[in-house]
Amino acid sequence: MAEILDTFFNIEILLRVLPFILEGLGMTLLLCAITVPIGLAGGLAVAWVWSLKKRYVNWALVVYVDFFRAFPPLVLLIFVYFGLPFVGVDLSPFAAVAIAFLLNASSYYGEIFRAGIESVPHGQWEAARASGLSRFQTMRYVVLPQATRNVLPDLIGNTLEVVKLTTIASVVALGELLHAARLAQSLVYNPTPIVAAALIYLALLWPAVRLLRHFEHRHLVAR
Amino acid sequence: MTSAEAVPPAPILELVALHKNFGPLKVLDGIDLAVRPRELVFVIGPSGSGKSTLLRCCNRLEEPDSGAVIVDGADIMRPGTDLNAVRQKIGMVFQSFNLYPHMTALGNVTLALRKVQGLARDAAEARGRAALAQVGLADKENSYPNALSGGQQQRVGIARALALGPKIVLFDEPTSALDPELVGSVLAVMRELKAAGMTMVVVSHELAFARAAADRVVFMEGGRIVEQGSPEAIFGNPREARTRAFVSRLSQGHG
Numbered sequence: 397m398a399e400i401l402d403t404f405f406n407i408e409i410l411l412r413v414l415p416f417i418l419e420g421l422g423m424t425l426l427l428c429a430i431t432v433p434i435g436l437a438g439g440l441a442v443a444w445v446w447s448l449k450k451r452y453v454n455w456a457l458v459v460y461v462d463f464f465r466a467f468p469p470l471v472l473l474i475f476v477y478f479g480l481p482f483v484g485v486d487l488s489p490f491a492a493v494a495i496a497f498l499l500n501a502s503s504y505y506g507e508i509f510r511a512g513i514e515s516v517p518h519g520q521w522e523a524a525r526a527s528g529l530s531r532f533q534t535m536r537y538v539v540l541p542q543a544t545r546n547v548l549p550d551l552i553g554n555t556l557e558v559v560k561l562t563t564i565a566s567v568v569a570l571g572e573l574l575h576a577a578r579l580a581q582s583l584v585y586n587p588t589p590i591v592a593a594a595l596i597y598l599a600l601l602w603p604a605v606r607l608l609r610h611f612e613h614r615h616l617v618a619r
Numbered sequence: 620m621t622s623a624e625a626v627p628p629a630p631i632l633e634l635v636a637l638h639k640n641f642g643p644l645k646v647l648d649g650i651d652l653a654v655r656p657r658e659l660v661f662v663i664g665p666s667g668s669g670k671s672t673l674l675r676c677c678n679r680l681e682e683p684d685s686g687a688v689i690v691d692g693a694d695i696m697r698p699g700t701d702l703n704a705v706r707q708k709i710g711m712v713f714q715s716f717n718l719y720p721h722m723t724a725l726g727n728v729t730l731a732l733r734k735v736q737g738l739a740r741d742a743a744e745a746r747g748r749a750a751l752a753q754v755g756l757a758d759k760e761n762s763y764p765n766a767l768s769g770g771q772q773q774r775v776g777i778a779r780a781l782a783l784g785p786k787i788v789l790f791d792e793p794t795s796a797l798d799p800e801l802v803g804s805v806l807a808v809m810r811e812l813k814a815a816g817m818t819m820v821v822v823s824h825e826l827a828f829a830r831a832a833a834d835r836v837v838f839m840e841g842g843r844i845v846e847q848g849s850p851e852a853i854f855g856n857p858r859e860a861r862t863r864a865f866v867s868r869l870s871q872g873h874g
């Protein structure tokens with residue numbers, strides 16, 4: 397037992413690599429603070445354009461959404477960062493992550509918002525438009541608040557996925573948590589840094605999962 | 620007699636040769652109708668005759684295919700018309716209320732005041748409270764729709780229309796979704812509105828209300844106005860056999 401602890405949770409090693417790990421955590425949080433809003437904004441844009449119900453535009457939108465939901469995000473990021481320089485587009489790691497997450501996360505968020513908007517009865521549009529609100533105001537003040545509430549569990553669930561997905565930023569050498577932990581592990585020849593990173597991810601995501609369950613439960617009860 | 624009295628007042632709402640098709644279906648097939656100030660026009664007709672479409676064309680919620688819609692002297696079909704401004708003049712009340720469930724009664728009533736008319740919160744809320752008081756719901760301003768009875772919800776719907784200060788209010792079967800015991804409170808509010816001089820177009824099956832409050836009854840069928848006249852004439856002594864058949868069915872079915 398002591399041996400196992402010594403291997404997987406060596407306090408001495410932990411203390412040595414902790415500053416390193418915390419720096420990685422900082423980068424992960426920064427990445428979340430970038431990718432989640434970018435994904436939400438992209439998703440809202442997708443859902444807004446879809447709501448205009450222009451047939452050909454919506455066909456294109458379906459292709460866009462399906463394509464990027466089918467495209468593995470890791471492959472997408474590698475393509476954006478290592479592939480685009482061959483056509484002269486040289487991106488910083490941050491820009492590459494932002495673009496890859498915009499394309500990937502906006503497709504998922506877009507689908508969720510679209511379903512939410514569709515769940516709002518047409519009469520809501522009619523009442524708002526009849527009182528003189530513009531299409532945009534109707535979306536913003538009347539439809540979107542209801543839509544968001546209706547798909548809140550899906551939004552939280554997808555946000556969890558986006559947070560987990562920030563680990564792929566390590567392939568473009570952004571020193572996020574996983575990247576820092578692996579580097580530390582290779583320096584100390586001990587898996588403790590990885591275990592520490594895993595525990596931090598759990599601590600980060602566990603409350604969100606509990607929150608999600610709370611909302612899912614409420615949805616079930618409300619039905 | 621002065622000349623001002625001799626000239627009939629200009630209509631608040633005038634529909635001229637209005638046509639609307641849904642695919643091959645002629646839903647409105649040449650409607651001519653003028654609604655004068657303070658008039659209550661009551662519209663009846665079988666299901667699918669185009670009553671809702673008629674109302675929805677008045678503020679271009681539904682786009683007419685041809686014809687003119689003249690509101691307060693201006694043809695709102697003309698290109699360049701500011702529809703959101705026009706819609707401030709036309710209140711609309713819906714069969715299913717269509718209240719915003721995530722807003723309180725006062726929030727429902729003040730949204731357009733703030734976002735369209737650009738009133739500050741205080742001013743909007745003062746107008747909103749006055750409108751809620753007018754429908755007898757001054758004490759419900761902080762209630763959400765799901766905490767209100769159907770009759771109360773519909774009165775909030777009416778207050779929402781009134782708060783904008785409209786020149787005319789359109790009602791599409793305002794009591795059809797209500798339990799019978801709640802109908803009276805909504806009709807009472809509508810009668811008060813009429814007495815206060817509001818111009819109204821009401822699609823409804825409430826014949827007793829029409830007898831008491833309507834200036835004119837319009838019978839529609841197949842997207843056309845078949846016959847119109849005073850409530851006494853239409854309900855008591857219609858010229859057209861179709862009107863007679865419909866009215867007798869209505870008075871048996873709905874009371």
Ligand SMILES: Nc1ncnc2c1ncn2[C@@H]1O[C@H](COP(=O)(O)OP(=O)(O)OP(=O)(O)O)[C@@H](O)[C@H]1O
Pocket residue numbers: 641644646664665666667668669670671672673
């Ligand atoms: N958006 C639409 N697309 C296609 N057809 C429509 C649409 N809206 C209405 N219609 C059709 O137009 C006809 C008239 O509809 P409308 O709702 O105006 O009738 P109504 O007189 O209000 O009937 P009801 O008494 O049932 O409310 C109906 O046959 C209806 O099916």
Ligand SMILES: [Mg+2]
Pocket residue numbers: 670671672791
């Ligand atoms: Mg109807």
